[in-house]
Amino acid sequence: MTLPRKAVALISGGLDSMLAAKVLLEQGVHVEGINFFTGFCVEGHTHAIRRQDQAKPKRNNALWVAEQLGIRLHIVDVIEEYKDVVINPKHGYGQNLNPCLDCKGFMVGQARQWMQEHGFDFIVTGEVIGQRPMSQRKDTMPVIARESGAFDRLLRPLCAKLLPPTLPETEGWVDRERLYDFNGRSRKPQIALAESFGFTEWSQPAGGCCFLTDPNYSAKLADLWSSRGTKQYELDDIMLLKVGRHLRPRPHFKLIVAREDGENNFLTGYRRQFAHLEPVSHGGPLALVDGTLDGADIELAARIVARYSQGREADAVTVSYTSLAGKAQELTVAPLPVQDLPAQWHL
Secondary structure, three states, rough: OOOOOEEEEEOOOOOHHHHHHHHHHHHHEEEEEEEEEEOEEEEOOOOOOOOOHHHOOOOOOHHHHHHHHOOEEEEEEOHHHHHHHHHHOOOOOOOOOOHHHHHHHHHHHHHHHHHHHHHHOOEOOOEEOOOOOOOOOOOOOOHHEEEOHHHHHHHOOHHHOOOOOOHHHHOOOOHHOOOOOEOOOOOOHHHHHHHOOOOOHHHOOOHHHHHHHOOOHHHHHHHHHHHHHOOOOOHHHHHHHOEEEEEEEOOOEEEEEOHHHHHHHHHHHHOOOOEEEEEEEEOOEEEEEOOOOOHHHHHHHHHHHHHHOOOOOOEEEEEEEEEOOOOOEEEOOOOOOOOHHHHHOOO
């Protein structure tokens, strides 16, 4: 008996990657999943914090998909390696700061390296021609295969019949006739296939799991880069962009203001890394200061924080300001009227 061929499947947590892996499992291929942690994934970061997300599952969807498939999942931290993809995308950004084509090539390239190091035979992705405007077009798919170094060891089971045969197909490791010709943005073929496999639950499409596709997040990241004069970032930087109300009243400082108790608790973990303000005479939010404040700036920041406190209608609110050095002072200020909070301050 010949041993089954071994495929490593990119598992994002979305429906397409789950189906692609399942199609290969049905053909007797040994499949293991791989998921790359870049720091920009939506899942698992904010659903557990905000009250409005309480009904959403508190899970890592990639792990959940692996459980549904009964396969092993390897989660690989690529935060440092991924920075160059975000900062210097060869193929540019999409509608926001999403370097989708470079990202897909990077992910497949990382999977190719893992495949070679672990004795696997080929790579599987859930890509579908025409589903994504930047990375999933018929003309860009060869670019991904070439620039990742995967070449014909990259198999896309859901649209394979619309592409030239790959090595797993020509060598008979998989049956091309049992692959698919999905095309376009409609989810109906995938849903029908999922139901035929007996799946009753799946997460949202994979493209929705990256914060870089979100215009609000991208605007905050662009502001961060502009204010610092560099595109370099750390994990804490990109995590904080996901939480709170971000306001830039002056070019040299920004406030990150908690919107509810969950965010207040989250931002508390950063109190030692940032100067911060919080109301003491009334209930209200913790606000981190990203930048430097002089005397007038401190009063303005205190008035903004008072505006978002439970004393917003009061004549005066006492706000505590703690500098980065840990020196605390209290200011009694009038909450800033809402008309004095211009829209351009909100990132």
